Amino acid sequence: MKMHVDQVDVTVDVVTALVAQQFPQWRALPIRPLASTGTVNALFRVGTEIVLRFPLLPTTDPELRAELRQEQEYARLLAAHLPVAVPEPLGLGEPGEGYAGPWTAYRFIPGEPAQLDRIGDLDRFALDLASVVAALRGIDTGGRAWSGSGRGGPLPAQDAGVRSALALSGGLTDTARLAEVWDRCRDTPGQDAAVWIHADLMPGNLLVRDGRLAAVIDMETVNVGDPAVDLMPAWNMLDAGARETYRRALGVDDAMWERGRGWALLQAINALPYYIETNPAMAGIAQRTLRAVLE
The missing domain is CATH 3.30.200.20 (Phosphorylase Kinase; domain 1)
Incomplete structure (x- = not known):
């Protein structure tokens, strides 16, 4: 299909x-x-x-x-x-x-997509991934700003798309609670200076070898934008303990953390109804992410 x-x-x-x-x-x-x-x-x-x-x-x-x-x-x-x-x-x-x-x-880079059963130590993985994100943030942007497309701009601008996806997902997830979380994340004040972001740190774009993070692939979404976007792995693959390890390693304040939760929700709620029939793996990641953002 x-x-x-x-x-x-x-x-x-x-x-x-x-x-x-x-x-x-x-x-x-x-x-x-x-x-x-x-x-x-x-x-x-x-x-x-x-x-x-x-x-x-x-x-x-x-x-x-x-x-x-x-x-x-x-x-x-x-x-x-x-x-x-x-x-x-x-x-x-x-x-x-x-x-x-x-x-x-x-x-070609040898490795396997970062599924939980392939990761030796999830806290160590969170620290390794945080070092990648920190390195990204440290690259000189040369004065670039968000390009105006893709992830990385103002979160409130995504409201219509999220609400449309929520309307399509009533039988798939707890849309009422997710709408409440989205409202909170969307309205969180503050926006950090634009940095280099990967913007699609999904499990399939992270390769592991011998239980450790070995590569980050798929550069098509790389952009300069809100650093909160690259917090998405905290919800799309890390458990509660490794999620906190990731946050501490990156020194994330409350406002950025809530924006990160919003970006994770946005990605997942758009993916869930679109891929529920055609890509069960992607839909499964979306469902896991949405459960995590409600924790």
Whole structure:
């Protein structure tokens, strides 16, 4: 079942032909699809060292190309500052027969998505993740402000979207209590200075190896904005004890913490009704997140 109305099917045959035409140095390498619970890209492994990312909603609009190019630029920027691995860009593919849009190639990073049963010590994981977020916040923004799109702007501007998602979720979660929490988070005063944020620190974008955080992937949401956005893992994957460890490590005050809770709620309540039928893993994370924000 497709997750998006206009989603395209990307086949191995199409990918093989595109690689042979545009990256002939890789044409002899085996290509296979990678299973993923992600919602934006179809993934393919080329040999042992390369992963290809094909947007599920391809377009020849120059805006998509610019976004993919920026994603790769940000990956290079973050790699120079973060204490864990980030994907290394290897190329930008062009539209071709069977696929009507640009696509990207990155160095493959070994690891598994950060599910709780793969993490050795959740408090240690919280500290490792906090060190990544602290490093992000320490990168010079060069005077940048929030771009005006994506996560990281004023939380009250998201009110209409949250209320719409709550209206669609009446049979899926406790929308009455969530509405009360959202009102409190939305109205929390204060907004910290904009910093570099990943803005999508979901379990699937955090790779673990030998029980420890090994990499942060998916740079497509990287932005300059409200630092509270990167508090979302406190609710989307950490338990109560590790949540407090994460908060202390980042020195988060009450106002930022409530905004972080609001961003976690926003992400989850939008994902839940959208993916409940088409992506059970994403819907499950959303339900766990919403339970956590009510604690």
